[in-house]
Amino acid sequence: MPELPEVETIRRSLESYIVGKTIEDVQVPQPRLRRPVPVAELKRWALGQRIVRLDRRGKYLLWHLQNNAVVAIHLGMSGRLGYYTEVTACEKHTHVIVTFAEGGVLHFRDPRRFGSFDVFEPGRACLQQMGVEPLSADYSRDYFSAKCGDSKRAIKTLLMDQKIVVGVGNIYATEALFLAGIHPLRPGLSLQPDEVQRLCAAVVTILNRAVARGGTTLNDFRDARGEPGFFQMDLAVYDQAGKACPNCGTAIRKIVFNGRSAYVCETCQQ
DNA sequence: CCTATGACCTGAACGC
DNA sequence: TGCGTTCAGGTCATAG
Numbered sequence: 430m431p432e433l434p435e436v437e438t439i440r441r442s443l444e445s446y447i448v449g450k451t452i453e454d455v456q457v458p459q460p461r462l463r464r465p466v467p468v469a470e471l472k473r474w475a476l477g478q479r480i481v482r483l484d485r486r487g488k489y490l491l492w493h494l495q496n497n498a499v500v501a502i503h504l505g506m507s508g509r510l511g512y513y514t515e516v517t518a519c520e521k522h523t524h525v526i527v528t529f530a531e532g533g534v535l536h537f538r539d540p541r542r543f544g545s546f547d548v549f550e551p552g553r554a555c556l557q558q559m560g561v562e563p564l565s566a567d568y569s570r571d572y573f574s575a576k577c578g579d580s581k582r583a584i585k586t587l588l589m590d591q592k593i594v595v596g597v598g599n600i601y602a603t604e605a606l607f608l609a610g611i612h613p614l615r616p617g618l619s620l621q622p623d624e625v626q627r628l629c630a631a632v633v634t635i636l637n638r639a640v641a642r643g644g645t646t647l648n649d650f651r652d653a654r655g656e657p658g659f660f661q662m663d664l665a666v667y668d669q670a671g672k673a674c675p676n677c678g679t680a681i682r683k684i685v686f687n688g689r690s691a692y693v694c695e696t697c698q699q
Numbered sequence: 700c701c702t703a704t705g706a707c708c709t710g711a712a713c714g715c
Numbered sequence: 716t717g718c719g720t721t722c723a724g725g726t727c728a729t730a731g
Contacts, residue, residue, distance in 0.1 A: 431724065431725095432724060432725095435724080461708095463707080463708095463725090463726070463727085488724095488725080503725085503726090504724090504725095505708095505724090505725060505726080506708090506709095506723065506724055506725055506726095507708085507709075507710085507723085507724090522709080539708095539709095540708075540709050540710065541707085541708045541709050541710085541723090541725095542707080542708055542709080543707075543708070543725055543726070544725090545726095580701085581701085581702085582701085582702070586702090589725090591725090591726080598724055598725070599723095599724060599725085600724060601724095645724080667724095686703095687702095687703075687704085688703090688704070688705075689725095690722085690723090
């Protein structure tokens with residue numbers, strides 16, 4: 430489900446509930462996820478530890494513990510974190526339950542099991558293969574050009590490649606390409622310098638807007654408190670097949686490649 | 700190395 | 716009502 434803005438929204442809402450708290454218990458009623466939840470390691474490194482900081486890296490949520498271990502959570506397509514002040518009955522597809530000494534419990538649910546819930550022991554580097562953060566100073570036209578300027582891959586595929594830039598998924602790649610006026614199927618090497626510039630700027634604009642609005646409410650996105658996002662109004666093209674392009678009125682077309690849907694205004698995006 | 704494809708899962712929405 | 720089909724915000728392994 431979530432891309433960078435959704436994970437960031439969850440991070441912000443969860444932060445106030447669990448930073449400074451001590452992990453008293455970890456239960457794993459269903460360890461099967463993308464990778465099995467490492468139950469023994471998780472208990473070994475997390476039990477009794479205080480959470481000192483919540484961070485986000487791409488689509489991962491990171492819990493930095495007092496002993497320098499890191500809990501890394503990916504929500505896949507359908508992952509949810511639910512915070513409750515009282516002990517609460519375990520819903521279907523609940524994989525991990527974390528209980529805090531100061532009160533409060535957190536449930537991780539993921540029906541499709543594309544998510545993950547891992548722990549990295551103190552000092553062990555994690556998530557080394559990931560690209561730059563699009564909302565950081567590392568992300569520039571020059572960086573993107575260097576990574577994509579020689580590639581024949583479709584620009585939308587490049588935008589979604591987490592080894593290049595993290596956090597951008599199908600919705601925001603689609604929206605950024607529309608805002609930049611660039612066709613999703615264009616090979617990376619075909620983009621002119623001004624187009625790369627426009628695209629990088631569009632990614633930043635779209636992500637900042639989405640973060641400011643608390644993520645996208647397409648189907649069932651909720652933050653850790655169960656509040657819906659507020660972004661539903663201006664998805665210009667994503668999931669808008671047949672509707673009028675907000676710029677020119679041309680019908681938005683759905684195209685499928687790399688096993689994913691993309692939406693495009695064939696007039697505005699060349 | 701690069702690229703494309705299917706596998707991994709469940710559930711919601713839709714057509715008949 | 717129910718059954719079958721299609722599709723979904725993401726990675727990952729493997730084949731060419």
